[in-house]
Amino acid sequence: MYPTLTLRLKPTPAIARWTTRAALFALSLTLVALIAHRFGTMPTLTAFNLIIVSILTAALTLLLAVVSSVIIWRQGRTGAGRAAFGFVVAGGLICWPVAFLPTFNSLPRLNDVTTDTASPPKFIELAKERRPGMNAVAYPVRFAALQAANYPDLKPMTIERPVDDAFEIVRDALSRQKLTIVSEKAPEGRTSKSGLIEAVDRTLIFGFYDDVAIRVDGDGTRSRIDLRSASRFGLHDLGRNAERTRRLMREIVARLEATVSTVAGERFQRGRLITKKALEAVQKSRAQRKSQDPSRSGAPREPGSRGQPPAR
Secondary structure (H helix, E strand, C coil): CCCCCCCCCCCCCCHHHHHHHHHHHHCCCCHHHHHHHHHHCCCCHHHHHHHHCCCCHHHHHHHHHHHHHHHHHHHEEECHHHHHHHHHHHHHHHHHHHHHHHHHHCCCCCEEEEEECCCCCCCCCHHHHCCCCCCCCCCCHHHHHHHHHHCCCCCEEEEECCCHHHHHHHHHHHHHHEEEEEECCCCCCCCCCCECCCEEEEECCCCCEEEEEEEEEEEEEEEEEEEEEEEECCCCCCCCHHHHHHHHHHHHHHHHHHECCCCCCCCCCCCCCCCCCHHHHHHHHHHHHHHHHHHHHHHCCCCCCCCCCCCC
16 A cells, blocks of 8 residues: 555635625726716716726736735635736736826826917817816917927818818718717808808727817808817827827828819719709700600600611
8 A cells, every 4th residue: 555645725815705705896997987887878087987997906906916915825825817817807907097107298288289389279169068077169379389399291172162061071070080070050151251160079998078160151162161079078099089180181182182162152072963963064064965856755746857878
């Protein structure tokens, strides 16, 4: 008979069990804040506070995971899996905001950008959505110098199009960029001086609300387009508003290149009319040609009106 060796492991320490619980609590809190804010009605400040609590809980979980790992190693106890689970979950939650630190340090501390820092487009309807605790509606004067130094490419757009044509192009660009148009004041005819569109955009993951205002000034031959993008929350937008403004400007340029304005004011896109006014003009022109040509209108022809074959 050979002697048998029995290896008895001590039970899992309580701190390891609390490590798993704390990790699950922090993860659940983060998911609830993200989902409820992005797809539900949770206020932004409430969701932001829940995220802060989850990050602090994740930091505590990391400490518990380290302590429980030392106890398990020295005393030969079970529960290494619990400590590893808490370490991985808490580490991932903490790395999420830490990943934005390089962007935070490299970009200016702005939450409102515009192509016209002297007289930016105003928020009228969207101003009613600003609540206490949100950023101010007025454009901060101190942002002008920061924007000029860091985003010198954000300049007004001047195009050789009538003001009403430019307004329709801007509206089309907003729709193509999936922005929700809240209010629009179209120019009155081709000689009106100004038009304004207000729209709302949301970030992809968290669903932060950002406000956009585009002003179109001009006359019957030339127009000027000014854009403004501002965050409702936060002192730093991580360059999100500047990137949105550039994206909208590129989309407006693409719409300009894809459309051709005629003398009569119609706009064509790839050979097709894209305005109701232009479509009505073409239909009227076709009807006039039909009435002038009896052979196309279906009217009976007079005897002998057939054309003779051409002479050789």
